[in-house]
Amino acid sequence: MEEQLLDKVMKEVMRRVGSGDAAEAKPAEGKSINDNIPKDLAGVTEFVGIGMGDTLGIVIANLDPAIHKLMDFDTKYRSIGIIGGRVGAGPQLMAADDAVKATNTEVIRVELPRDCKGGAGHGCFIIFGAEDVSDARRAVEVTLDMMPKYFGAVSANDQGHTECQYSARASQCLNKALGAPLGKAFGLILGAPAVIGMLMVDAAVKAADVEVLGYLSPGHGTSLTNEGAILVTGDSGAVRQAVIVGRDVGNTLLSAWGEEAQCLGTPYL
Amino acid sequence: MEEQLLDKVMKEVMRRVGSGDAAEAKPAEGKSINDNIPKDLAGVTEFVGIGMGDTLGIVIANLDPAIHKLMDFDTKYRSIGIIGGRVGAGPQLMAADDAVKATNTEVIRVELPRDCKGGAGHGCFIIFGAEDVSDARRAVEVTLDMMPKYFGAVSANDQGHTECQYSARASQCLNKALGAPLGKAFGLILGAPAVIGMLMVDAAVKAADVEVLGYLSPGHGTSLTNEGAILVTGDSGAVRQAVIVGRDVGNTLLSAWGEEAQCLGTPYL
Amino acid sequence: MEEQLLDKVMKEVMRRVGSGDAAEAKPAEGKSINDNIPKDLAGVTEFVGIGMGDTLGIVIANLDPAIHKLMDFDTKYRSIGIIGGRVGAGPQLMAADDAVKATNTEVIRVELPRDCKGGAGHGCFIIFGAEDVSDARRAVEVTLDMMPKYFGAVSANDQGHTECQYSARASQCLNKALGAPLGKAFGLILGAPAVIGMLMVDAAVKAADVEVLGYLSPGHGTSLTNEGAILVTGDSGAVRQAVIVGRDVGNTLLSAWGEEAQCLGTPYL
Numbered sequence: 178m179e180e181q182l183l184d185k186v187m188k189e190v191m192r193r194v195g196s197g198d199a200a201e202a203k204p205a206e207g208k209s210i211n212d213n214i215p216k217d218l219a220g221v222t223e224f225v226g227i228g229m230g231d232t233l234g235i236v237i238a239n240l241d242p243a244i245h246k247l248m249d250f251d252t253k254y255r256s257i258g259i260i261g262g263r264v265g266a267g268p269q270l271m272a273a274d275d276a277v278k279a280t281n282t283e284v285i286r287v288e289l290p291r292d293c294k295g296g297a298g299h300g301c302f303i304i305f306g307a308e309d310v311s312d313a314r315r316a317v318e319v320t321l322d323m324m325p326k327y328f329g330a331v332s333a334n335d336q337g338h339t340e341c342q343y344s345a346r347a348s349q350c351l352n353k354a355l356g357a358p359l360g361k362a363f364g365l366i367l368g369a370p371a372v373i374g375m376l377m378v379d380a381a382v383k384a385a386d387v388e389v390l391g392y393l394s395p396g397h398g399t400s401l402t403n404e405g406a407i408l409v410t411g412d413s414g415a416v417r418q419a420v421i422v423g424r425d426v427g428n429t430l431l432s433a434w435g436e437e438a439q440c441l442g443t444p445y446l
Numbered sequence: 447m448e449e450q451l452l453d454k455v456m457k458e459v460m461r462r463v464g465s466g467d468a469a470e471a472k473p474a475e476g477k478s479i480n481d482n483i484p485k486d487l488a489g490v491t492e493f494v495g496i497g498m499g500d501t502l503g504i505v506i507a508n509l510d511p512a513i514h515k516l517m518d519f520d521t522k523y524r525s526i527g528i529i530g531g532r533v534g535a536g537p538q539l540m541a542a543d544d545a546v547k548a549t550n551t552e553v554i555r556v557e558l559p560r561d562c563k564g565g566a567g568h569g570c571f572i573i574f575g576a577e578d579v580s581d582a583r584r585a586v587e588v589t590l591d592m593m594p595k596y597f598g599a600v601s602a603n604d605q606g607h608t609e610c611q612y613s614a615r616a617s618q619c620l621n622k623a624l625g626a627p628l629g630k631a632f633g634l635i636l637g638a639p640a641v642i643g644m645l646m647v648d649a650a651v652k653a654a655d656v657e658v659l660g661y662l663s664p665g666h667g668t669s670l671t672n673e674g675a676i677l678v679t680g681d682s683g684a685v686r687q688a689v690i691v692g693r694d695v696g697n698t699l700l701s702a703w704g705e706e707a708q709c710l711g712t713p714y715l
Numbered sequence: 716m717e718e719q720l721l722d723k724v725m726k727e728v729m730r731r732v733g734s735g736d737a738a739e740a741k742p743a744e745g746k747s748i749n750d751n752i753p754k755d756l757a758g759v760t761e762f763v764g765i766g767m768g769d770t771l772g773i774v775i776a777n778l779d780p781a782i783h784k785l786m787d788f789d790t791k792y793r794s795i796g797i798i799g800g801r802v803g804a805g806p807q808l809m810a811a812d813d814a815v816k817a818t819n820t821e822v823i824r825v826e827l828p829r830d831c832k833g834g835a836g837h838g839c840f841i842i843f844g845a846e847d848v849s850d851a852r853r854a855v856e857v858t859l860d861m862m863p864k865y866f867g868a869v870s871a872n873d874q875g876h877t878e879c880q881y882s883a884r885a886s887q888c889l890n891k892a893l894g895a896p897l898g899k900a901f902g903l904i905l906g907a908p909a910v911i912g913m914l915m916v917d918a919a920v921k922a923a924d925v926e927v928l929g930y931l932s933p934g935h936g937t938s939l940t941n942e943g944a945i946l947v948t949g950d951s952g953a954v955r956q957a958v959i960v961g962r963d964v965g966n967t968l969l970s971a972w973g974e975e976a977q978c979l980g981t982p983y984l
Contacts, residue, residue, distance in 0.1 A: 215701050223645055227702050231605050233641050235699070241651040243658050244676070261641025263566060263605065263672060290640065290664035290672035291939075295564030295833030297801060300672040302640040302664050336769050336801065371828065371840040372771050372799025376761055382779040389781050395828035395840050400670045401560075401938045403801060403828035403838040407782070430773070432753050433765050484970050492914055496971050500874050502910050504968070510920045512927050513945070530910025532835060532874065532941060559909065559933035559941035564833030569941040571909040571933050669939045670829075 211321075225258070225317045228324035229442065231294070232262035232269060232301075234317035238310040250285055254306030258282065258313035260320050263292050266299035267340045267365055268331060268442075272323035273303050274350035276316040282307040284350040289400050297337050297369035297403040303350075328442030330424075336434045337369040337403075339377065341424035343446055345413050355408050356390050362413035366423035367406035371395050373430050374405020381423035387411040421446060480590075494527070494586045497593035498711065500563070501531035501538060501570075503586035507579040519554055523575030527551065527582035529589050532561050535568035536609045536634055537596035537711075538589065542572050543619035545588040551576040553619040558669050566606050566638035566672040572619075597711030599693075605703045606638040606672070608646065610693035612715055614682050624677050625659050631682035635692035636675035640664050642699050643674020650692035656680040690715055763796075763855045766862035767980065769832070770800035770807060770839075772855035776848040788823055792844030796820065796851035798858050801830050804837035805878045805903055806865035806980075807858065811841050812888035814857040820845040822888040827938050835875050835907035835941040841888075866980030870962075874972045875907040875941070877915065879962035881984055883951050893946050894928050900951035904961035905944035909933050911968050912943020919961035925949040959984060 211226050218224045225234040236258045240250070250257070260269055266289045273284055285306040292300030303320075307313035331340045342365040347357035357363040366381045368374035371394055382389060393399050393406040409419055424446070431438040480495050487493045494503040505527045509519070519526070529538055535558045542553055554575040561569030572589075576582035600609045611634040616626035626632040635650045637643035640663055651658060656678040662668050663675075678688055693715070700707040749764050756762050763772040774796045778788070788795070798807055804827045811822055823844040830838030841858075845851035869878045880903040885895035895901040904919045906912035909932055920927060925947040931937050932944075947957055962984070969976040 215704065217698050218702055221645075221695060221698055224699065224702065231639070231703065233605075233639065233699070233702060235641060235645050237645065237648050241648050243651055244648055244661070247658060247661050248663075259641045259644050261639040261644075261672070261674075263639050288640070288663055288665035290566070290668075291560050291670040291829050292566055292639070292672040297828070297830060297838070300566070300639060300664070302672070302674070304644075336771075370769070370771065370799040370801050370830070370838060371826070372773060372797045375797050375799075375842075376759075376773050376775065379775050379779050379782055382781055389785060392782070392785050394786075394826055395838070395938070396826035399828075400664070401829040403799070403830040403840070405799075405840070426759060429755050429759055430762065430771070433756055433762065433771060434769065435753065484973065486967050487971055490914075490964060490967055493968065493971065500908070500972065502874075502908065502968070502971060504910060504914050506914065506917050510917050512920055513917055513930070516927060516930050517932075528910045528913050530908040530913075530941070530943075532908050557909070557932055557934035559835070559937075560829050560939040561835055561908070561941040569835070569908060569933070571941070571943070573913075669933070 225314060226321045228321040229328045230262040230264035230268060230324065232260060232321065232324060234258065234260050234321050236310060236314045236317055250306060253308060254285060256307045256310040256313040258305035258307065258317040260303040260317060261301060263294050263300045264296060265328065265331065266301040267342050267367065268324060268327035269301045269303055269320065270350055270354050271327040271342050271344065272320040274344065274348045275323050276319040277350050278348045279319050280316045281312045282316040284353055287354040291400040291402055299400055299402055325442040326445050329440060329444040330446065331441045332428050332438035333441060334431055334436040334438045337373055337431055339373065339424055339427035339431060339438065340365065340367040341420045343417055343420045357408065358410055361410050362416040364409040364416040364420040365406060366409065366420055367404055368427040369402065369404040371403055371405035373427050376430055377423035377427040378405060378407045380426045381407065381419040384422035385415040385418040387415050387419045417446065494583060495590045497590040498597045499531040499533035499537060499593065501529060501590065501593060503527065503529050503590050505579060505583045505586055519575060522577060523554060525576045525579040525582040527574035527576065527586040529572040529586060530570060532563050532569045533565065534597065534600065535570040536611055536636065537593060537600060538570045538572055539619055539623050540596040540611050540613065541589040541592035543613065543617045544592050545585040546619050547617045548588050549585045550581045551585040553622055556623040560669040560671055568669055568671055594711040595714050598709060598713040599715065600710045601697050601707035602710060603700055603705040603707045606642055606700055608642065608693055608696035608700060608707065609634065609636045610689045612686055612689045626677065627679055630679050631685040633678040633685040633689040634675060635678065635689055636673055637696040638671065638673040640672050640674035642696050645699055646692035646696040647674060647676045649695045650676065650688040653691035654684040654687040656684050656688045686715065763852060764859045766859040767866045768800040768802035768806060768862065770798060770859065770862060772796065772798050772859050774848060774852045774855055788844060791846060792823060794845045794848040794851040796843035796845065796855040798841040798855060799839060801832050801838045802834060803866065803869065804839040805880050805905065806862060806869060807839045807841055808888060808892050809865040809880050809882065810858040810861035812882065812886045813861050814854040815888050816886045817857050818854045819850045820854040822891055825892040829938040829940055837938055837940055863980040864983050867978060867982040868984065869979045870966050870976035871979060872969055872974040872976045875911055875969055877911065877962055877965035877969060877976065878903065878905045879958045881955055881958045895946065896948055899948050900954040902947045902954040902958040903944060904947065904958055905942055906965040907940065907942040909941050909943035911965055914968055915961035915965040916943060916945045918964045919957040922960035923953040923956040925953050925957045955984065
């Protein structure tokens with residue numbers, strides 16, 4: 178009985194309190210995160226779906242002209258798709274990059290709040306522009322579908338997280354948001370708190386011959402997050418190698434507080 | 447017994463952990479949030495009271511000249527009243543606007559931290575200037591008294607929140623902080639995460655003929671919060687209509703994660 | 716049994732959820748925070764140790780030249796020591812100031828994220844430069860060792876915190892990060908939410924004849940934290956007095972919500 182009660186209490190606690198770190202990005206095993214969406218949403222035609230990281234996707238077929246103008250979007254994009262999440266910016270940006278490859282859309286706005294539900298990193302707000310609403314919807318669907326893959330490059334415990342993403346061929350989203358050269362291999366090597374990122378960055382650059390495109394730190398290029406990171410390009414094998422070396426040292430360092438970092442999705446590297 | 451124990455555990459958990467979102471802004475039913483203030487505070491004559499959203503109000507009869515000068519306040523305001531909260535900026539700003547109407551004070555400083563105790567929004571820091579300390583005190587009291595009303599325009603669950611405020615006649619605080627035209631109807635339509643705000647904004651503007659004064663997003667006009675919002679004015683009926691339409695679609699969208707958004711105060715619309 | 720169960724549940728809750736405020740900076744009594752570091756870290760030669768406030772210290776003997784250049788560090792500093800924490804900036808800065816006094820190092824970078832794990836304040840990212848790796852390591856060790864002392868100047872409850880630090884003789888770190896005059900007495904008087912800081916500041920300046928070097932507020936000099944603070948210098952007795960007066964009124968005010976603020980370390984004043 179004690180075990181049952183403990184379980185019951187924990188469910189209630191997690192429901193009321195939330196986890197305060199990125200760990201809750203993970204859905205229950207064998208269940209899609211879109212399984213228990215309430216029926217009321219049937220009336221909201223703009224709703225597309227939800228995904229890991231408290232991510233939500235919508236589509237607006239015909240954005241109101243006043244808002245369109247205010248946000249200074251290109252007039253050719255009548256339809257927009259929007260991805261927004263509380264936890265994570267990297268996974269959603271990687272997924273959105275896949276989405277622009279797969280659809281006739283462009284990422285026209287990327288804004289990264291300081292969020293993460295009390296964790297050390299960002300949330301995200303990403304807008305696709307499309308001439309046709311079906312393209313915008315498809316881009317949002319593709320992005321949501323890719324969440325488990327790209328959260329697979331994130332590991333977290335109560336003290337922080339690492340995120341080590343790799344793309345064999347960066348497209349328009351990664352170019353616009355992070356300065357990745359179009360069509361080239363791209364890597365993101367990131368750790369939080371920022372001190373962990375620094376060691377990952379140093380180890381990664383020493384391990385492989387990559388070109389460093391830029392770095393991120395609490396006061397440089399982030400939205401005041403507690404993250405340290407580099408963005409790299411170069412030969413695809415070298416980029417992969419740098420990403421893996423950075424990830425491994427970062428996860429080891431994160432365990433210094435006694436709790437192993439847990440991968441939040443399905444690792445792809 | 448199990449139920450009793452569960453209840454006991456939850457109380458302890460909430461005490462130690464805090465809620466991580468705006469939900470804890472709500473006091474227990476039938477109890478004033480000012481009921482159990484410790485006696486030690488009797489010695490602190492500057493203390494005025496507390497309110498929802500971990501809001502606290504104080505008054506300083508005669509601000510130290512060095513601080514007064516450093517903060518560059520108008521010398522005619524010897525006395526200041528201060529409202530500060532961890533959760534929420536909108537409710538406190540709306541209430542402070544009522545307070546300047548009701549007293550001989552002016553809002554002389556508004557600063558909005560990125561806070562919300564792990565939630566997606568702001569905290570607040572609002573300063574009233576007054577020539578007379580009793581005016582400053584009264585402004586703080588009025589503001590605290592109005593908290594339950596204006597938190598009634600906020601709904602929240604673990605994923606985010608909506609805030610849809612309406613004023614029939616904006617005064618000096620809303621003018622200074624948000625650019626509301628003096629004496630005109632004013633509406634704030636806001637959702638978090640920002641993706642929810644975007645749908646609310648679009649729906650609101652399509653539903654009623656209002657003038658959009660400006661928009662807020664993670665990278666534009668907020669303190670890096672995960673919020674999307676517009677500020678509107680126009681005919682009072684139209685502003686009300688826009689606010690209600692925005693609120694309803696926002697709350698429906700928030701429920702996509704399976705938990706309904708709860709209103710934090712007493713709704714006034 | 717009920718008590719045992721409650722205890723078990725709370726441990727599990729705190730492990731999964733984290734505390735959402737600065738309170739968890741405190742280690743269990745009679746135990747060093749460095750007692751249960753996993754053996755895997757033995758392979759990471761850069762790891763130095765951990766401390767209160769989810770602080771971690773590392774040393775990099777020979778920072779990669781590409782990163783060195785990108786971060787624009789003085790070339791004479793081949794070795795760097797890094798301190799990073801999720802909770803707190805003041806304690807780590809005070810401790811790092813002791814460390815530069817005790818070693819042949821200089822603080823070459825201070826960046827303060829908006830963090831605090833859902834609390835109202837900063838995290839930190841502090842880098843020591845050294846010509847010799849043993850100096851960098853020693854600076855990091857000294858900093859970590861001083862955490863319990865300087866967290867002794869921090870008190871917190873679920874609503875906020877106060878931090879009132881005093882140095883008889885500021886050195887290069889406090890000079891660089893906070894503008895403290897070298898070799899002079901220095902005080903930091905800070906409260907969160909910012910409204911609490913304002914009363915502390917006013918009380919402190921009225922209580923003692925100190926020179927105010929500057930102030931911090933959500934929109935001025937902080938990383939959008941919900942903090943109000945002043946930095947003071949002057950006669951060491953006066954600075955001490957100002958710090959103590961500010962602290963006491965701040966802690967009384969923090970208790971307005973019904974929970975006394977707990978000191979997080981070992982008070983030194």
